[in-house]
Amino acid sequence: MASTSDTTPLLADTEYQTEDNNITTVHQKKDPLIRTTLVLTILSALLSAIAFLFDLTVLAIDAATPHGYYLFWGLRSRVRHMFGISVLTLVFSHLNLASIKHSRRPLWLWVNIVVDAVTVVYVVSTAPEALSQSFNQSPDSWLPDNGAANTTRAVIVLLGIGLISGLLVAFVHLIHFPVRCYTSLKSGSWQAPQSWRVPGGEFRINFSIKFLRQEELRESPIEEQ
Known part of the structure; x- marks a missing residue:
């Protein structure tokens, strides 16, 4: 029996199936711009980690009120919003990195688009005003x-x-938004059904329905008023 282990090339995105000494090549779809997606996801993770740490530090200083120092109410509210956005982007960027490492593609397109939109809208409407208020603080x-x-x-x-x-x-995330859309259209992943995995197990409900004959209904006692 001939062996194909020494003559069959090994490609990361190609699978080979052998049947009766015939080799069938099955090509797997590979997302285009996967390197761009990976770089942007890593940048989001790193910058989100920096924003998370520094915003958390400022909130901790404000909570500790050293020497009676405190943030103005409007600035404090905006910093909290930015902290929440940093948590959101930090979590989803790491989830996307894990998905790319496992299946060579990020999370579902629609989930990432929502995260991109929320991040851009909230940051643009919050960060500039917060920066202005922060720099206007006078020691x-x-x-x-x-x-x-x-x-x-x-x-x-x-x-x-x-x-x-x-x-x-x-x-x-503003750059990543059109990249996600282009990648999804080129790979056709938006047409593929998305599946959600749940833990295995069974859940059964047993019920029975009993039909009574008309004779049984007639024989049943009827209360007289």
Whole structure:
């Protein structure tokens, strides 16, 4: 029996099936621009991690209120929104990386499009105003409390890094949106049925229906009024 292990080329995106010494080549669809998708996903993960850490640090400083320092209410609300967006993009970017590593394609197109849209809309409507309010903080307004003034200077730097990272995340997702659409159209993955896996098991419901004959109904006692 001839062996094809030494003569059959090994390709990452091709499978070979042997039947009666005949080789049948089955080509698997490969998403175009997979490298672009991978690079953009990695950028989203890194920038989201930076925004997450710096926004969390600022919120922790505000909660601790060192030397009586606190964020203005409007700025605090916007930082919390940016922190929530960083959590969203951080989680989904890592889920996409795991999916690309496992199946060579990201998560479902519609889920990623929703995340892209939410990220861009919320960041564009939140980050610029938050940056303006942060830079308008004046350490001199906390004098003669030098501790609060130093905290203000630190918060301005930390919050600036976090908010700028959030803006860059939105820019990455803004670029990624048309890339996802183009990749999906070229690969035809939008036509393939999407399946959701659930843990195995059985759930049974047993029921019975009994039909009574008219004779049995007639023989049944009838209450007299």
